[in-house]
Amino acid sequence: MADDLFEGLPPPSSITQSQPQLPILSVSTNNNTESSSLLSAPKPILKSSLKRSNPTQSDNSQAPKKSLKFKTSTDASETQVIDAMEKISSHIKNPAKFSKAAKLAIQLIEAGSVKSGVSDYFFAILEAAMLSPVSCTDPSVRADYHSLFTAAQNAKEHLNKKQKNQLATWTISAVVANDLYTDDSFVFSKAAGQIKEAISNLPVATEEDDTEEAISLNDGTVMADEGGQTSPNEENNALEEADPFGLDSLIPGSTKKGEKFKGKNDAAMKIRKEEEEETKRFLQLQRKALITCLEIAARRYKTPWCQTVIDILVKHAVDNVARFTAHQRDAVRKLWASILEQQTRRKQGKSVNGKLDVNGFEWLQQKYSTEKISIRHSVGGSGDRRATQWLG
Numbered sequence: 001m002a003d004d005l006f007e008g009l010p011p012p013s014s015i016t017q018s019q020p021q022l023p024i025l026s027v028s029t030n031n032n033t034e035s036s037s038l039l040s041a042p043k044p045i046l047k048s049s050l051k052r053s054n055p056t057q058s059d060n061s062q063a064p065k066k067s068l069k070f071k072t073s074t075d076a077s078e079t080q081v082i083d084a085m086e087k088i089s090s091h092i093k094n095p096a097k098f099s100k101a102a103k104l105a106i107q108l109i110e111a112g113s114v115k116s117g118v119s120d121y122f123f124a125i126l127e128a129a130m131l132s133p134v135s136c137t138d139p140s141v142r143a144d145y146h147s148l149f150t151a152a153q154n155a156k157e158h159l160n161k162k163q164k165n166q167l168a169t170w171t172i173s174a175v176v177a178n179d180l181y182t183d184d185s186f187v188f189s190k191a192a193g194q195i196k197e198a199i200s201n202l203p204v205a206t207e208e209d210d211t212e213e214a215i216s217l218n219d220g221t222v223m224a225d226e227g228g229q230t231s232p233n234e235e236n237n238a239l240e241e242a243d244p245f246g247l248d249s250l251i252p253g254s255t256k257k258g259e260k261f262k263g264k265n266d267a268a269m270k271i272r273k274e275e276e277e278e279t280k281r282f283l284q285l286q287r288k289a290l291i292t293c294l295e296i297a298a299r300r301y302k303t304p305w306c307q308t309v310i311d312i313l314v315k316h317a318v319d320n321v322a323r324f325t326a327h328q329r330d331a332v333r334k335l336w337a338s339i340l341e342q343q344t345r346r347k348q349g350k351s352v353n354g355k356l357d358v359n360g361f362e363w364l365q366q367k368y369s370t371e372k373i374s375i376r377h378s379v380g381g382s383g384d385r386r387a388t389q390w391l392g
Contacts, residue, residue, distance in 0.1 A: 081113045085121040092125060095134040095141065102129070102144040106151045114155040123163050126152060126170060136174045137296070142181065149174040165282040172198065172289040180296045185305050192313045195293050199316065202287065202323040210326040212280070217327065291328050298335050301342055314339050 076084070085108070092101035105125050108114060114122045129148065130136065136145040149171050156167055172195075179191035294317055300306045318336045321329050 076113060078115075078117055081108065081118050082121050084108065084113075085118060085125055089121070089124045089128045092129050093132050095132060098129070098132060098134070098141050099144045102148040105148060109151045109155050114158055116158045119155075119158040119160075119163070122155060123159060123166075126167065130170055130174075137177055137181070142178050145174040146178045162278055165278065166285075169282065169285040169289055172286065173292065177289070177293050177296055180293065180300065185309075188306060189309050191293075192297065192309050195290060195297075196313060196316045198286065198290055199320050199323060202283065202290075202320070204322050205287075205325050209280075209283075213284075213325040213327055287324055287328055291324070291331055294332065294335055298338060301339065311339060311343070 084104070088101050088105050088108075091097045092105070094101075105122075108122075126149070129145070132141075134141055136142070149167075152167060153171070156164055159167060176191050176194050179187050182188055182191075294314065297306075297310050297313055301310050314332075314336050317332050321332050324332060
């Protein structure tokens with residue numbers, strides 16, 4: 001039939017089976033197309049990326065990584081370190097070059113270049129610094145001296161006993177004495193405490209110390225010229241004491257034994273004598289450095305907040321005046337007399353500003369000197385039981 005409307009269509013059974021699947025297929029295809037369209041959509045391009053091309057991942061793996069590093073230490077040989085220390089020693093004596101030379105020495109210490117093998121050269125730097133014509137307490141080099149000898153404490157383990165003693169004395173002059181010029185009350189009090197501790201550790205001075213001090217003050221040049229020399233008469237007396245009857249020459253084989261024994265005794269006596277001389281020299285230098293610190297502290301007595309600390313410090317030195325030699329004892333007593341005079345002037349109102357200038361300690365001392373303490377340890381005007389307790 002030419003007018004059949006269903007001509008060319010599939011049977012009804014196939015239509016009913018395929019109809020429910022058509023929407024699913026169409027939806028899935030739509031989702032796939034949408035997802036594929038989202039995936040295939042180009043990403044927005046930044047303007048900064050157009051300025052230079054970004055390397056790919058493969059290029060990054062092959063390109064060497066560059067990083068900025070600062071070299072904080074140098075691996076120098078012992079010969080190079082010695083040469084550097086010798087140059088520093090020659091320049092540190094010059095006041096104009098002291099600051100730069102001190103900073104180079106500090107760099108050697110911080111880099112760990114100071115070891116036992118080069119300790120003598122390092123000690124020569126410190127010795128040259130103290131031999132400078134400018135004092136270590138001079139305002140122009142005060143901070144550099146303080147930094148150098150403070151850093152030197154980290155390298156003192158490589159020094160011998162004699163060098164350690166000398167470094168301890170120099171530290172008092174270059175570090176503790178310079179701390180007394182500070183404007184920080186805490187640093188000033190700490191320096192005063194170190195001076196008090198050093199004074200307490202000093203042994204009591206003997207008559208021999210006083211005699212040696214008097215001889216060194218009067219005949220210093222003569223002692224320097226004749227030091228270490230022995231007169232021929234003293235040598236003959238020593239030989240006579242070793243063999244008073246002259247019997248050693250008659251005994252066979254006794255000469256060699258006597259020479260060996262004498263050599264051992266001489267070596268032991270020499271070592272013991274050197275140690276005693278080193279101890280005496282160390283105590284002399286330490287006492288001298290401490291007297292210098294006391295004089296510096298006394299010159300700062302015009303500063304109000306320093307007065308109480310200086311009073312306690314000089315009073316401690318007076319109480320331990322027996323630990324100093326005769327000439328130094330006179331200096332300590334003069335300092336204490338000067339302090340007492342200034343205290344009296346301040347209490348009488350004869351200070352610079354014309355007012356009654358007393359510090360907090362003196363004010364409290366004056367206030368509670370007239371107070372009476374009751375049986376219950378209370379402070380009051382009349383000491384009765386109704387007084388209020390002071391400080392709890």
